Amino acid sequence: MNVSNARRLLGALLFVPPLVAAVAIAAGLPPALELPKPKLDSAATLVSALKARKSAREFSPAPLPLQALSDLLWAADGMNRDDGRRTAPSAKNWQEIDVYAVLRDGAYVYDAKAHALRGVVAGDLRAATGVQDFVAAAPLNLVYVADFSRMSGASSGDRDLYAAADAAFVSQNVYLWCAASGLSTVVRGSVDRPALAKALGLRPDQRILLAQTVGMPK
Numbered sequence: 001m002n003v004s005n006a007r008r009l010l011g012a013l014l015f016v017p018p019l020v021a022a023v024a025i026a027a028g029l030p031p032a033l034e035l036p037k038p039k040l041d042s043a044a045t046l047v048s049a050l051k052a053r054k055s056a057r058e059f060s061p062a063p064l065p066l067q068a069l070s071d072l073l074w075a076a077d078g079m080n081r082d083d084g085r086r087t088a089p090s091a092k093n094w095q096e097i098d099v100y101a102v103l104r105d106g107a108y109v110y111d112a113k114a115h116a117l118r119g120v121v122a123g124d125l126r127a128a129t130g131v132q133d134f135v136a137a138a139p140l141n142l143v144y145v146a147d148f149s150r151m152s153g154a155s156s157g158d159r160d161l162y163a164a165a166d167a168a169f170v171s172q173n174v175y176l177w178c179a180a181s182g183l184s185t186v187v188r189g190s191v192d193r194p195a196l197a198k199a200l201g202l203r204p205d206q207r208i209l210l211a212q213t214v215g216m217p218k
């Protein structure tokens with residue numbers, strides 16, 4: 001396949017215009033991934049989700065359907081109010097937690113306002129998101145990254161405490177959404193943070209807090 005056909009195919013697969021795909025490929029980034037509107041008509045109740053919530057460490061390698069990815073990201077930390085506030089609370093509404101989505105074809109960061117995934121690094125970084133075997137083959141690993149540059153005025157102690165708490169709220173949203181929609185998940189603190197930060201090209205003032213694997217049950 002020649003380069004222009006590859007760009008057209010990638011653009012079609014990821015729902016982006018060929019020119020955008022071409023620019024992204026040239027820059028070594030995966031193109032932005034437009035997500036379908038979240039479908040929020042689940043019949044599950046909060047009580048049923050709380051009863052089903054659990055950690056699981058076996059995942060089907062099957063990719064998540066785009067609609068499932070869209071719904072999950074909205075539940076994780078999407079915008080749920082017109083003033084830009086989110087499904088997860090954050091100290092002082094700093095909204096400092098970025099949700100990275102590491103998929104087979106590349107790493108993306110979730111843009112809640114646009115409800116889209118922005119390309120960060122092309123290629124398969126899943127194995128770098130953790131130290132446990134299942135992370136390399138599971139379809140999705142989320143990585144919760146605090147951007148300290150958004151936490152103006154916080155002491156370093158408060159910054160670390162609030163960032164960790166805020167990431168945990170996002171993680172619990174994911175746990176409950178997975179429980180409500182039949183997905184498996186586990187949050188993970190065992191991450192080689194320096195190696196993953198390097199792979200994702202993070203700045204020194206961005207801190208990896210937790211990762212979370214998601215997929216269909218095996």
Ligand SMILES: Cc1cc2nc3c(=O)[nH]c(=O)nc-3n(C[C@H](O)[C@H](O)[C@H](O)COP(=O)(O)O)c2cc1C
Pocket residue numbers: 053054055056057132186187188189190191
């Ligand atoms: C902060 C935090 C870090 C965790 N890190 C890991 C981890 O690195 N690997 C893992 O397999 N599970 C990890 N877990 C999941 C716990 O082992 C799990 O929640 C616990 O065993 C209770 O099981 P449950 O979630 O099914 O109730 C972590 C949980 C939390 C809250």
